[in-house]
Amino acid sequence: MKIFKKEDKMSSLVSANSNLLPVINRFGIQLGFKEKTIQDICKEKEVNPDFFLAIVNTYTDENYFPEEELLSFSPLLLIDYLKNTHNYYIGYALPKIERLLENIMANCGENYPSLKMISSFYQKYKTELLLHLKHEDEKEFPYIVELYKTRKLRPGQKSITEYENEHTDVEEKLSDLKNLLIKYVEPGYNHNDMNEFLQALFQFEKDLYDHARIEDAILIKQVSMLENELKPNEVR
Amino acid sequence: MEENVFIIHPSEIIRKGLAWILQEYFKMEITQLSAISDVNSFAAISNNLIITIIQKGASLPAETEERLRKNNQLFVVSLSASTDKEGLVEGYDYDLNVLASNLEIQKLIQVIRKSASKSKPIMADNGDLTQREKDVIRQIALGLSNKEMADKLNISIHTVISHRKNITEKLNIKSISGLTVYAIMNNLLDISDINPEELI
Structure with a gap:
């Protein structure tokens, strides 16, 4: 399955995998994304985008392991x-x-x-x-x-x-x-x-x-x- | 256990006659059906003694028969129109013919009742479990340790463990409480044997 990047639209993420909805809710992010990218919305909501991606990608792809992002968030x-x-x-x-x-x-x-x-x-x-x-x-x-x-x-x-x-x-x-x-x-x-x-x-x-x-x-x-x-x- | 008798025969004379004889001697709930497929509406009956009397040569719809047999004590009696003495044919538990006397009919019902009370309370289909594996599940559900089970069943602990392994593989149920629920659901144990609030 596709690995999401900061430049992807937030709407594409939910369209690809609706099971992620409760997951992104936990970051305080809700529907009504307009054309905003993952990066944009994370900035608005003061969410660390690397962290956000590490989580959603782990949910999306069983084999995904966020090596690069691992050290970038606490x-x-x-x-x-x-x-x-x-x-x-x-x-x-x-x-x-x-x-x-x-x-x-x-x-x-x-x-x-x-x-x-x-x-x-x-x-x-x-x-x-x-x-x-x-x-x-x-x-x-x-x-x-x-x-x-x-x-x-x-x-x-x-x-x-x-x-x-x-x-x-x-x-x-x-x-x-x-x-x-x-x-x-x-x-x-x-x-x-x-x-x-x-x-x-x-x-x-x-x-x-x-x-x-x-x-x-x-x-x-x-x-x-x-x-x-x-x-x-x-x-x- | 309640008793249900189904008389399934296209001839109204035979249905009513047989029902009259049975009602005279036994207090039984009798359902008369002219077509075999009508029995499908009764497939959900459970925990009863069911006697179906059907025309010789005919058989119950397979799916319904399987379901009734699984959840009840089902006896299928063939009713032949002739006096030939070919005896019991495969697919029926008992046979009867239209010339049978009242006494013969009474006897048949008594034999069926006796056989029903003798056999254990309904044992549902337990898949491929062997009798020994069922014994082991029953003991697991009652909370016995491997050692206690080995003593009780007169087998080695090693054998107990190997039974447990096979059971888990066959059923795909791993937890002790899961196996307890299995035992109840499949009539290996009665719910009154255990305290459901204290599932291990």
Whole structure:
């Protein structure tokens, strides 16, 4: 897929990939681009264009890795962006999925054990995901912010890779949830409700996947680089 | 379990006669249909004992039969118009002929009821899982560790682990709670066996 450049029109970006809409919203950018380029709009909104491009291109192309841009913006920007994304999940994406699930439950018969199980399973998944997001918001991100401010590694400090390894694998349950529905749900539900729910799960899975790639491809790499830079100072 | 009887036959005399005999001896819900395809409207029935009596040589629409069989205990009885004694033909569970006495009809219903109560509560199609793999899933869902499962099923831990690996590959479900939901959805366990609020 095409890699976007500063000179490209902002409108072409959304036309090429409408999934980017919530992404650019997180930068405070909204529809009504007129003929403005990415550069123009970033300037207006006081967004670092290299950072903006690194994000949208990572979403657009799986193999894209923003090597050049990597050093031109601070990971603190990235953390703000990731926090915004978490808020989007907590405040919009998850409530939407839940609404759709509630619709299904409201329109199916009383005696429907499989859907009750699906509903409990979803709750289980949600709890796990929220815990995961909380771990990043409250432990991992503050560590990174402090590291960039003090430029010092505290003795015995966990590295970013160690923080990452503490994560549970939240993708697993989401994929199980989809498979259970696709393969084993029994008739007796409303098709339209179920389709909407399943489509929302697919969309959310894709969002999370891209989100994780941004963390892995940009944030973790940036922070690891800094950690390695700081290590020899510690020894001395 | 509710009982549904479908009498599907083009002859009104036969439909009404048979229905009358059945109603006299058994309190059963009887649906009379003149065309086989009309049974399609009932394909969504589940968790019932269903007896369909159809003209010998005819068969239920494949898709509907499959669905009814999956979600119910379905018995298909052939009704032949002649007195020939060729016996049970493939594709039917029981046979009956128009000259059967009241007593023979009663007996048949009793045999069917007995067979329905004997077989386990509806087992849906579990894909390609072996009986052993189903045993393992049931234990996983009940929260047993590999060691406990090995002891209970009299197999080695190594075997338990290899079963688990095969299950995950076959079903593409990885989490323990996902497998628990699978077990309920496929009638390997009843929802009352576990606490759904505490999915592992």
